[in-house]
Amino acid sequence: MNNVELFQYLLLLICGAGALTWLASRIAIPPAVVLLVGGCMIAVAGKRVPDMDPDLLLAAVLPPLLMSSSFYTAWKEFRQEIGTIISLVLGAVTFTTFSVASAVHAFNPGLPWAVCFTLGAIVSPPDAVAAKAILQRNPLPARLVAVLEGESLVNDASGLLLYQIAVSAALATTITVAGGTGLFFMLTLIGVAIGLLCGQAMCWVLPRLRDPMLGIVVTFVAAWASFGVAEAVHGSGVLSVVTCGLVLGIRQHRVFDADMRIKAKATWEAIVFVLDALVFILIGLALHTILARVNHEGAVLMAGLRVALPATAAAIVARLLWAFAAVWLPGRIRGRSPGARPWSFGEAVVLGWAGMRGVVSLAAALALPGNFPNRDLIVFSAFLLIIATLVLQGASLAPLIRLLKLRPSARRTMSEHEARVHTFGASLAALERTGKRTSGIEHTTLERLLAEYRIRVAANENAHAFGAEQVEHRARFLRVELDLVGVSREALLDLHRDGKVDDAVLHRIESELDLEELRLLRLLEP
Known part of the structure; x- marks a missing residue:
């Protein structure tokens, strides 16, 4: 497929995404689920599906989506719930990794522990794009939205650290506890520092640009630049983009003038709509590449199901357990003290259930080295888990919210x-x-x-x-x-x-x- 054909293929995908989004609104199913299923159908039936480069997907598509999400993050709610967010980012990700690895090894004793832990690390962090796509259509209490969005935006560092440790172990590369800890802080600190620098630079540049269109272009460049620079110096590109977006979001009321703010909002909404739709279609299309490799070894199909089913169950149950043990139960205990705001049972259920995996997990799976043990099996299993969480949890989240009768919390501020x-x-x-x-x-x-x-x-x-x-x-x-x-x-x-x-x-x-x-x-x- 040459460049012109690839361009035409992308145009067709965008048109298809628009049609599927319209269909989703008509049948009251989350668009992410419909787009994902549509992509899978194209992958199975299509004969000329281009291979998806995971690095290109992360570098080109993910930064603008993360920038948009972090720009509109409610900073005050995020700061108030920082303890819960850290608990999920560090504790839930680690607990999920160990739970998935243990479940997979129990049903597949022949798989090395390092391979099982690699799969656990790949699917441990919930995805920011998936969370936003599902949550934006469901009104929820403000602090629950802040926690879910905040967690999915900043859990990259812990998930990537566990992923790198597991891959190194599987390839017999030595990595110490001190080295792993240093790697985690390097990813986090460098990513946040680059994001702060990019955000501050944008706050200085944007007020000095007279042309709103030029300012809008600069905001897109800031998203890609903050991601690329952080990755180039071995930091977390995701954390860098999120930090840059938070800085701009907090200071937007002073940095943007009225003309730029109105035009930028319209431009970003249109671009994010297209990228959001493409992400889920591309996840579905990845099935074509995966099946092309799996078909060479038909036994991988059944082996993939034996791995994916316990992995999916473990990932879902582990998050639910963590939500109740680390968030709901302490809140009940602290709730006896004056001024405490314990989490309700319904909020804990939704917090545990809203753990959809998405593009980051898929890119991490596809980025496994070619000589990684059982690579095709891990990639196929990770893909099945991503599909299962997006379809099962994504499609059932809205009915679950209605069943639990969750509503936006009573307003404590002015109407x-x-x-x-x-x-x-x-x-x-x-x-x-x-x-x-x-x-x-x-x-x-x-x-x-x-x-x-x-x-x-x-x-x-x-x-x-x-x-x-x-x-x-x-x-x-x-x-x-x-x-x-x-x-x-x-x-x-x-x-x-x-x-x-x-x-x-x-x-x-x-x-x-x-x-x-x-x-x-x-x-x-x-």
Whole structure:
């Protein structure tokens, strides 16, 4: 398949992804599941399916998806639940690795322990892309969403460390406890440091770019650059992108102007939609390459099932056990103390069940060295486990949430209407103060703000009738409105900084202020 054919093939995949996404909305099944099944069907029936390079998939597709997820992460909730997230990132990943390895070895005693641990490490970390694709369609308590998204964004380092240790052991390469610990901290610290540097660099560059389109391109470059640089210096590319996205997300309200924020949001949503769809189709298409190798040894098919079934059961059960033993039970004990917020039974069930594996696990499996013992068996088993978790857990998550009657937690911050009262009340107060200091004609103009649409028509009619003097009068009026938008924005950010409004309310009202600012700037253009 030449480059032109490959390009045409990708276009067909994008069109197919759109059709499958539409179909998923019609039959009320998560799009990720439908896309995955569609990719598998193409892989089984297709005769000309291109091989998927796992390194290219990680380097090209994953960074923008991670950047988008981390950019919109609710930082306050993430910080408040950091203890639970660390427990899952370190404890649950390690416990899952050992559980999968033990279950696989129990049903397949002939497999070396190092090979079993490698499979456990490959499938131990839940996937950020899969989690976002499933969770964004299911309203959940804010802290549960923060934990699930936060865990899936930062568990790369622990999973990759266990993976490297297991591969080294299987290939008879010596690695010590001290070396493994050093590797873990190197992956984490270098990744976070590169992400911080890239994020700070973007916060300096973006306000100095006058062209919004150029700024949007720079944000995409930042995603790929932070990943590539971190990988090049032997750090965690995933943690680097996530850190960069968190920095930009936290400071976006000061770094982005209204024009760039509106255009960037629309651009990123379109690109992320395409990449999200391609990821799950490409996972399904990977079956073609795997089957091409497995068909040379038909016994691998049955052996793969003997490995994949206990591995899948162990991975699901291990996460559920950890969610109850390390998250729900301590919360029950601490719940007796004043101010404690224990996890409910339903939240623990969803936390344990929402452990879908995805593109990172598949890429790790496909990246195994060619001389790795039982490589085809491990890759095939990992693929079956990924399919099982995405289809079984992904498709059943929404019904499970409805069965448990989980709803977004009671609001402890201002409602959207309360935030509007406070935000626009600040503008009204500023308007009243301005009115007391102005002359009669300007005061009359300010009073006309109460009938905004009538003034827009009258201002243009007066500009035509009275010439340059009225044009300048109208410009002063528009500049007053523009100043009031700035006052409202500052009041809104103060509310968010003080913890009185959550991120969802902040983004909705800020979008309205951005649109109003763009309208006024357009009217002020000569």
